[in-house]
Amino acid sequence: MQFSVADLLVLVPLLPLLGAVCTVLLGRRLGPRAHLPAVAGIGAAAVVALLLLLDTASQVGAGHGDPPRPEPFERISTLWQWATVGDARSGDLPAAEAGVPIAPGTAVSGGTFSIPIALRLDPLTATLLMVITGVGLLVAIYSIGYMHDDPGYPRFFALVAMFVFSMSMLVAASNFLLVYVFWEAVGACSYLLIGFWYTKPEAARAAKKAFLVNRVGDFGLAIAVFLLWMTYGTLNFHDTHLDDGTFVEGILGQTRIADEAGYVGGAVGTAICLLMLLAACGKSAQMPLHVWLPDAMEGPTPASALIHAATMVTAGIYLITRSAPLFMGCPGALTMVSIVGATTALVAALIATVQNDLKRVLAYSTISQLGYMFVALGTGTMLGFTAAIFHLVTHAFFKALLFLGAGSVMHAMGGVIDMRRFGGLRQVMPITAATFLIGACALAGVPPFAGFFSKDEVLASLHAKAHPDAHGSDHGEAGERPSGTGIDAGEVADRGVRPFRPASMTSRSSALASRATGALSTTDRASTTDRASTTDRASTTEKLGLDALDHPSTWRLLFWMSLLTAGLTAFYTFRAVFMTFTGPVRIPKEAGHHAHESPPAMTNPLLILAALSALSGLVLFVTNALSGFLAATPSLTAPAVARTAVPHVFHWDIAIQGTLAAAIGIAVAAIGHLGRRSDSPQMERYLGPLGALFANKFYCDQIYAALIVKPLEALAMVTAFFDRAIVDGTVDAIGQVPLAWGSAIRRMQSGLVQRYALAGVVGVLAIVLALAWQRL
Numbered sequence: 001m002q003f004s005v006a007d008l009l010v011l012v013p014l015l016p017l018l019g020a021v022c023t024v025l026l027g028r029r030l031g032p033r034a035h036l037p038a039v040a041g042i043g044a045a046a047v048v049a050l051l052l053l054l055d056t057a058s059q060v061g062a063g064h065g066d067p068p069r070p071e072p073f074e075r076i077s078t079l080w081q082w083a084t085v086g087d088a089r090s091g092d093l094p095a096a097e098a099g100v101p102i103a104p105g106t107a108v109s110g111g112t113f114s115i116p117i118a119l120r121l122d123p124l125t126a127t128l129l130m131v132i133t134g135v136g137l138l139v140a141i142y143s144i145g146y147m148h149d150d151p152g153y154p155r156f157f158a159l160v161a162m163f164v165f166s167m168s169m170l171v172a173a174s175n176f177l178l179v180y181v182f183w184e185a186v187g188a189c190s191y192l193l194i195g196f197w198y199t200k201p202e203a204a205r206a207a208k209k210a211f212l213v214n215r216v217g218d219f220g221l222a223i224a225v226f227l228l229w230m231t232y233g234t235l236n237f238h239d240t241h242l243d244d245g246t247f248v249e250g251i252l253g254q255t256r257i258a259d260e261a262g263y264v265g266g267a268v269g270t271a272i273c274l275l276m277l278l279a280a281c282g283k284s285a286q287m288p289l290h291v292w293l294p295d296a297m298e299g300p301t302p303a304s305a306l307i308h309a310a311t312m313v314t315a316g317i318y319l320i321t322r323s324a325p326l327f328m329g330c331p332g333a334l335t336m337v338s339i340v341g342a343t344t345a346l347v348a349a350l351i352a353t354v355q356n357d358l359k360r361v362l363a364y365s366t367i368s369q370l371g372y373m374f375v376a377l378g379t380g381t382m383l384g385f386t387a388a389i390f391h392l393v394t395h396a397f398f399k400a401l402l403f404l405g406a407g408s409v410m411h412a413m414g415g416v417i418d419m420r421r422f423g424g425l426r427q428v429m430p431i432t433a434a435t436f437l438i439g440a441c442a443l444a445g446v447p448p449f450a451g452f453f454s455k456d457e458v459l460a461s462l463h464a465k466a467h468p469d470a471h472g473s474d475h476g477e478a479g480e481r482p483s484g485t486g487i488d489a490g491e492v493a494d495r496g497v498r499p500f501r502p503a504s505m506t507s508r509s510s511a512l513a514s515r516a517t518g519a520l521s522t523t524d525r526a527s528t529t530d531r532a533s534t535t536d537r538a539s540t541t542e543k544l545g546l547d548a549l550d551h552p553s554t555w556r557l558l559f560w561m562s563l564l565t566a567g568l569t570a571f572y573t574f575r576a577v578f579m580t581f582t583g584p585v586r587i588p589k590e591a592g593h594h595a596h597e598s599p600p601a602m603t604n605p606l607l608i609l610a611a612l613s614a615l616s617g618l619v620l621f622v623t624n625a626l627s628g629f630l631a632a633t634p635s636l637t638a639p640a641v642a643r644t645a646v647p648h649v650f651h652w653d654i655a656i657q658g659t660l661a662a663a664i665g666i667a668v669a670a671i672g673h674l675g676r677r678s679d680s681p682q683m684e685r686y687l688g689p690l691g692a693l694f695a696n697k698f699y700c701d702q703i704y705a706a707l708i709v710k711p712l713e714a715l716a717m718v719t720a721f722f723d724r725a726i727v728d729g730t731v732d733a734i735g736q737v738p739l740a741w742g743s744a745i746r747r748m749q750s751g752l753v754q755r756y757a758l759a760g761v762v763g764v765l766a767i768v769l770a771l772a773w774q775r776l
Contacts, residue, residue, distance in 0.1 A: 005055060006077035008048050009119050012129055013168040015045040016136075020161035027154025038157035039140045042164050046133035049126070056126040057625075060632040072254050072634040075121040076174055076238045085113035112242055113229070120174035120237060124633040127389065127626070128171040128318060131396050135310045136164045138605040142404050143302040145601035146411055156196060156300065163189035167311050171318055176225050176235040176251070179319070183221060183283070186312050187214050193303040194296045206295035213292040217282015221319075224275035231264055231272070237322075257325055257638045265329040270546065273333035276323055277340065280316025284370045287344040291700055293367055297359040301407030304359065309366050309403050310396040317373045317392055321385055321635065328640040332546025334380045335554060338462075341374025342558040342565075347698060349568035353575070354684050354694045358406045358417050361576050362399070365443065368565060369395050375562055376458040379465045379555075381644040385636055386627040387457035393626065394450035394617050398442035401609035405436035408598040408606065409580060414590030419576065423678040424585035428595050431603045433581045435610040440577045442613040444570035445662045447655070450617030455566060456658050457621075460651045462562055466555035566658050570665030578673035586678060624648045 019041020027034040060073050140160055147156050166185035173179045195207030229235055232251050239253035249256040256262040263269065280286065285293035296308050307313070320327065320337060327334050345368045352364035369391070376388040410417045412429055426433035442449040445456070587595045597603065620626045627648060630636060672683035684691045696702070748759075 005052070005075050005121060006119075008052050008055075009075070009077050009121050009172065010079065011048045012045050012052070012133065013119075013165045013172065015041045015048070016133075016161045016164040016168065017041075020158045020165060023154055023158040023161060027158065030154070032148070032153075034154035035140070035144050035157045038161035039137070039144070041161055042133060042137045042140050045164065045168070046130075046137045049129040049133045052121060053126045053130045056121060056123055057629055060123060060629055070628070070632040070637065072257070072637040073122055073632045074238065074254070074634050076118055077121070078116045078118040080117050081114070082117050083113065083115040112246070114240065114242060114248075115175060115177050115235065116240075117178070118174040118236070118238070119169075119172045121172070122633050123629045123631075124318070124321060124389070124635070125172050127393065127630065128314075129168055131393055132164060132167050132171070132311050135396050135400050136160070136306055138608060139302050139306040139310075139400065139404070142305075142407070142602050142605040143300075145599045146302055146407055147300065150300075152196060156193075156303075159189055159192050159196070160303070160306065163193070163307060163312070167315075170315060174237045176228055176237075180218075180221055180225055183279070183315065184218060186307075186315065187211070187218065187283070190214075190296070190307050190312055193307060194299040196299050196303065200298070203298040206292075206298040210292040210296050213289050214282045217279045217289055220275040220278030220282070224272050224279065227268065227272050227275070231268055252322065252325060252635055254634055254637075257634055260639050263325055263329040269326065270330045270333050273323075273327050273330045274336065276319060276326075277333065277337055280319050280374075281340065282316075283319075284313050284316030284374070285367050286316070286340050286371060286374060287347065288700070290344060290348065290367050291697075291704065294360050294363040294697075297357070297363050301359065301403060301410060304363075305400045305403035305407070308363070309399040313366060313370060314373075314392050314396070317370070317377065317388055320374075320377050321389060321633075324380075324385060324635045324641055325638040328380055328638060330546075331380065331550040332548070334378050335549040336378070336546060338375045338378025338558055339549065339554075341371040341376075341378060342561045343371070344368070345371030345375065345565045346561050346568075349565045349572065350694050351697050352572040353568060354687070354691055355572075356419050358409065358419050358576060358580060359403070361419075361572060362402050362406060365402075365569065365573065366399060368569065369399065369443070372455065372458050372562065372565070375558060376461050379461045380641070381461055381464065381646075382631065382636065382641055383457070383464060383644070383646060384461035385641065386630050387454065387461050389630055390457055390617075390620065390626055391451075391454035393620070394442065394454040394613070397609055397616055398439045398449075398451060398613040401435060401439035401606060401613050402443065404602070404606055404609065405432055405439060408432040408602055411598055411602070412591060412595045413588055414592065414595075416588040416590050419579040420678045421588045422586050423579060423583040424581070426581040427585055428587070429597045431597055431606065435603075435606040436581065437577060438610040439613050440573045442617070444573045444666065445566055445658055446570075446666075447659060448618050450613050450615070452655075452659070453617035453621040456651065456655050459559065459562060459566070459658055460654045462555060462559040463651070463654055464646070466552055466559050468552070563657060563661055567661035567665040570662040571669045574666045574669040575673050578669060578675070579678050582673075583675045583677055621650075 016038070019038040022037035022041075023034060026037065030036060056073065060070065140157065143156065143160065147153055150156065163186060166182050166189055170179060170182035170186060173182060191207050191211045194210050195203050197203045198207075225235065228251060232249075234240070234248050234250060236248070236250040237252040238250040239255050240248050240250065242248060249262070278289075281289045293308060293313070297304055299308075327337070348364045348368035348371065352361050352368065355361045355364060373388040373391050373395075376384040376391065378384070406417065408429065409422075409425060409432060412425075412432075413422055416422065438449065442451040445452045631642075631645070636642070668683075684695075687694065693699070
């Protein structure tokens with residue numbers, strides 16, 4: 001029996017979903033084997049994802065060499081139609097009246113809101129599906145040993161399988177609405193796994209904090225989706241043919257991408273990009289929405305390794321990479337991506353230098369490394385986009401390794417994770433110590449481990465923006481948007497360019513989209529229709545506002561910030577290594593006398609991840625396979641991105657600087673911590689007030705508490721008082737009226753027949769007197 005590519009693509013999310021459902025239904029009956037459905041589902045999905053990756057690579061032809069302009073590759077599998085709303089753009093005017101030409105024989109219809117359940121396969125999707133399912137499988141196997149005595153054993157594996165399903169759907173979805181749905185689904189899985197031990201107050205608080213902070217970013221994505229629909233008349237990535245014969249260009253479809261004037265810039269385009277950046281900051285824990293990730297370490301360590309280090313937190317990087325053509329039309333928004341990333345990377349690295357909780361060191365390291373990926377994305381170059389995904393892949397390997405290594409330590413130390421309470425564990429846990437050291441070398445960027453190559457690619461993309469002449473790149477002048485990377489919304493009306501148009505066939509909804517977009521930028525329109533003067537005006541206003549940030553001086557600053565972060569990364573990583581694994585053996589009392597190496601179910605995944613952390617970067621860099629593969633992703637074949645492609649070279653100057661920064665960081669960590677007792681005075685005492693600043697996480701939580709939490713609590717108290725005293729008081733008062741009336745009537749019910757007879761006589765007399773009075 002042969003499966004088509006479409007069938008295989010559906011199987012990747014379907015198999016973990018079936019595993020989750022079977023675990024829920026059969027988990028209690030399976031008992032200690034409750035992990036079998038989830039592990040089998042995730043394992044089968046990983047095999048299918050590997051087949052898809054190999055098939056896609058064979059189609060693209062990625063490998064040695066530098067193909068100058070690879071052809072875009074995508075396969076769309078439409079499962080069923082979720083929603084179709086005809087005439088969704090109410091009040092639409094005839095296309096001819098809107099000034100849009102009608103092709104002969106073209107059907108004219110209202111703007112149809114069409115949302116199919118469609119999956120896409122392209123190089124970016126294939127890469128991320130392999131990472132999600134591959135790392136998910138190793139984490140699931142590791143969890144068999146780590147969670148074996150937990151009463152919630154079946155529930156944990158059901159949630160892990162459900163997460164793999166949701167994350168797979170997020171990266172495979174082919175429209176923005178489906179992305180939003182599964183963006184929320186992975187958030188729900190994260191919430192449930194962080195609060196897995198819900199009887200523990202710290203875990204419950206951490207889950208609520210993660211949920212609330214992420215809602216801020218999710219709100220940004222929701223507004224961005226609305227703006228995308230109003231601007232482009234569709235939410236599909238791919239080009240579609242509607243039932244009425246209308247052809248609609250997808251937002252990221254190959255037809256629109258090939259048109260250099262296909263994307264709206266200006267206020268509308270920048271708003272869409274910044275809202276997406278806000279969403280990415282929430283999921284990927286970037287400032288100012290980074291505060292939830294360190295607290296998320298209250299969940300089980302395997303969940304931290306899978307969700308909060310290797311997969312879910314990379315959703316923001318995926319979203320920006322997928323939406324690259326949108327961002328290319330807004331250079332100011334792109335520069336903001338790098339500024340946010342560099343700032344977050346540096347701040348998180350400084351905080352990590354004084355943490356004593358091993359998992360929190362890794363949590364802040366994750367925030368910092370995600371910032372590195374944002375820095376690369378914001379360069380807006382082919383090197384930057386591919387470097388970000390390159391670092392995403394290698395980071396998934398070595399950070400999952402480090403988290404699982406920390407879990408192994410925690411498992412052996414009786415749940416203790418404070419590095420000041422143990423030491424010298426290399427003698428007790430040699431496999432964990434060796435694999436953790438490999439992960440640390442990869443994270444610190446020590447050659448030739450994986451992180452060395454991906455980190456230097458990030459630094460090279462920054463250096464190319466800061467010194468374009470030195471790299472011979474075709475990026476245009478500093479701060480200048482390359483021609484055709486996007487149009488200002490005001491230019492839509494002046495130049496007759498329509499941001500939403502059905503290519504050869506024009507629909508009535510496209511006319512409304514053009515008119516609506518022009519209406520959004522009425523104040524930006526030029527007073528003249530002369531095309532030359534419009535172009536001149538655009539070039540003079542490009543450097544105003546956010547666009548002014550796109551300047552070599554900005555990129556030079558970001559480069560040096562990132563290089564400093566590289567040195568700090570090496571310092572805090574090896575500080576953790578030295579405090580945990582060197583010096584005399586020290587075991588906390590919680591571990592008793594039974595501290596030993598973890599079982600094979602836990603150490604085998606560590607060995608596999610260690611091999612990937614040691615070799616993947618070298619293989620991918622030498623062969624240039626990943627960069628050449630990703631270059632065929634439709635979003636990265638946009639002319640504005642493709643023209644920035646440069647030959648694949650090894651930048652010795654960047655490598656030397658990065659390696660020197662790592663060497664200094666490791667040397668300083670060795671001077672302060674190598675072989676010392678974990679509870680002895682540490683180097684932090686020399687930091688003075690800076691030590692308190694770093695230890696208190698730059699007081700971000702306190703600032704949020706003072707500016708947001710406390711005012712909201714005060715407002716909640718006022719509204720609660722109004723609700724109880726005014727609203728409930730009024731309702732209760734009205735409710736007392738019939739009670740009072742009934743109480744008065746009740747007094748007349750004495751039970752004495754004489755009184756009832758007297759009342760009857762008096763009533764009859766009253767009626768007679770009333771009738772007699774009427775006759776007078």
